[in-house]
Amino acid sequence: xxxxxxxxAHQSRRDAILEAAEAVFAEEGYDRARLEDVxxxxxxxxxxxxxxxxxxxxxxxxxxxxxxxDLARRFRRALDAGGSPGMRIERxxxxxxxxxxxxxxxxxxxxxxxxxxxxxxxxxxxxxxLTVMNAVRHxxxxxxxxxxxxxxxxxxxxxxxxxxxxxxxxxxxxLGGIGRAPTTLADRAELRAxxxxxxxxxxxxxxxxxxxxxxATAR
Amino acid sequence: MxxxxxxxxxxxxxxxxxxxxxxxxxGARMDDVAADVGIKRASMVYYFRDKRSxxxxxxxxxYGELGRRYQQVLDxxxxxxxxxxGFLDAWARHVQERPGSIRILMxxxxxxxxxxxxxxxxxxxxxxxxxxGVIAAGQEQGVFRSIDPMRFIMIVTGATAFLTLGMxxxxxxxxxxxPAELRTELRSLIQRILIDR
Numbered sequence: 547x548x549x550x551x552x553x554x555a556h557q558s559r560r561d562a563i564l565e566a567a568e569a570v571f572a573e574e575g576y577d578r579a580r581l582e583d584v585x586x587x588x589x590x591x592x593x594x595x596x597x598x599x600x601x602x603x604x605x606x607x608x609x610x611x612x613x614x615x616d617l618a619r620r621f622r623r624a625l626d627a628g629g630s631p632g633m634r635i636e637r638x639x640x641x642x643x644x645x646x647x648x649x650x651x652x653x654x655x656x657x658x659x660x661x662x663x664x665x666x667x668x669x670x671x672x673x674x675x676l677t678v679m680n681a682v683r684h685x686x687x688x689x690x691x692x693x694x695x696x697x698x699x700x701x702x703x704x705x706x707x708x709x710x711x712x713x714x715x716x717x718x719x720x721l722g723g724i725g726r727a728p729t730t731l732a733d734r735a736e737l738r739a740x741x742x743x744x745x746x747x748x749x750x751x752x753x754x755x756x757x758x759x760x761x762a763t764a765r
Numbered sequence: 766m767x768x769x770x771x772x773x774x775x776x777x778x779x780x781x782x783x784x785x786x787x788x789x790x791x792g793a794r795m796d797d798v799a800a801d802v803g804i805k806r807a808s809m810v811y812y813f814r815d816k817r818s819x820x821x822x823x824x825x826x827x828y829g830e831l832g833r834r835y836q837q838v839l840d841x842x843x844x845x846x847x848x849x850x851g852f853l854d855a856w857a858r859h860v861q862e863r864p865g866s867i868r869i870l871m872x873x874x875x876x877x878x879x880x881x882x883x884x885x886x887x888x889x890x891x892x893x894x895x896x897x898g899v900i901a902a903g904q905e906q907g908v909f910r911s912i913d914p915m916r917f918i919m920i921v922t923g924a925t926a927f928l929t930l931g932m933x934x935x936x937x938x939x940x941x942x943x944p945a946e947l948r949t950e951l952r953s954l955i956q957r958i959l960i961d962r
Contacts, residue, residue, distance in 0.1 A: 572875070577789075578791050657875035660871045661869075661930070663786075672935055675935055702928070705950075706954055709924045710919065712923060712926075712927075714916075714919050716874040717874050747957055747958070
C-alpha cells in the first residue's frame with residue numbers, strides 16, 4: 547500500500563515536470579531551455595528534477611514522446627471508430643484541432659522541430675508521427691481500393707492539409723504586426739471547415755456516391 | 766566597401782542564414798557565424814554591429830531576393846495564371862537554394878509575438894502585396910476562384926514547409942521530394958485551390 551502511494555507521488559511529480567518542460571521548451575526552444583526554469587515552475591530543486599530525468603536531452607525526449615503518444619492515441623480513436631474511410635479521415639480533423647487547442651505548446655515544439663531540421667532527441671516523436679501518417683494513408687488506400695475515395699497520394703494530401711493548418715494556427719501572429727489585418731484561421735470552426743474542405747477537394751471524402759465525381763484528380 | 770569587403774559581407778550573410786536557420790534568432794550566436802566564415806568576431810562588427818542588425822540584413826537579403834524573383838516573373842508574364850505559376854516556380858527554387866527563408870518562417874511562427882512592429886512581417890509585406898495583386902486580378906477576370914488571398918498564401922507556404930522540412934522530421938526514406946517533385950506537388954495544389962471548379 548505504501549509502495550503504491552510512493553509510486554503515485556513519484557508519477558504525479560514526473561507528470562508535473564513534463565508539463566512544465568513542455569511549456570519551457572515551447573517558449574525557449576531546446577537550446578535555450580534551462581532545467582532550472584523547469585524546476586522553478588514545478589517548485590522543486592534542479593537536483594530533484596535530475597532524479598526523474600538525467601539531463602535536458604532525456605527530458606526533451608520524454609516531452610516529445612508524450613506529444614507523439616497523445617497524437618497517436620487521438621488519431622487511432624478517429625480511425626478505429628466505424629464508418630466509411632472518408633468519415634474516418636474527416637474525424638481526424640477534430641482530433642487534430644483538439645490536440646492543438648489543448649496542448650498549444652506541442653504545436654510550437656513541432657514548428658521548432660520543423661525549423662531546426664529535426665533533432666535527434668525528437669526521434670520518438672518522429673516515429674509516432676510516422677506511424678500516425680501511415681495509419682491515415684492506410685485508410686486512404688482502403689477507400690481508394692473500394693472506389694469511395696479519389697486517387698491522390700496520401701502523404702502529399704496530409705502534408706498539404708496538416709502543413710497548411712499548422713501554419714495557419716500560428717502564422718497569423720507573425721503577420722499580425724502589420725497594418726492591414728490578415729485573415730487568420732485562429733477560429734476553430736473556420737479552421738475545421740477549411741481542413742474538411744481540403745480533404746473533400748483532394749480525396750472526395752464526404753461523397754456518398756463516388757460515381758457522381760466526374761474527374762479523377764491529379765495526384 | 767571594396768570588392769573584398771562585399772565578398773566578406775556576402776559570406777557573413779550566407780553563414781548567418783545557416784546559423785539562424787539551424788538555431789532560430791534566440792539560439793543563434795555571432796561567434797558561430799564568425800567561426801563559419803573563418804573570421805574573428807571582432808572583424809564582424811565592422812560589417813554588422815550586433816546580432817539584431819545581422820538578422821535584419823539577412824531578412825532583407827533572403828526576402829529581398831525572393832521579391833526580385835517575383836518581379837522578374839511579373840515582367841515576363843502577361844496573365845494572372847502565368848504569373849501565379851511563375852511565382853510558384855520562383856518560390857520552389859528559392860526555398861531549395863535558400864532553405865533559410867522557410868526555416869526562419871517556422872522559427873518565427875513558434876515564437877510568441879511581443880513586439881508590434883515585426884521586421885519579418887515588414888519584409889514579407891511587399892511580397893504578399895505582389896501575390897495578392899495577381900490573385901485579385903485573376904479573380905476579377907474570373908480565372909481564379911474566390912479564395913481569400915492571404916489564406917491562399919498560407920496554404921502554399923504551410924504545405925511547402927511540410928513537404929520539405931516535414932519529411933526531414935519524419936525521416937521518410939526515399940520519399941523526400943526532389944526540387945522537381947516539390948514543384949509538381951505545389952503546382953497541383955495551386956491548380957486545385959485556385960483554379961479548378
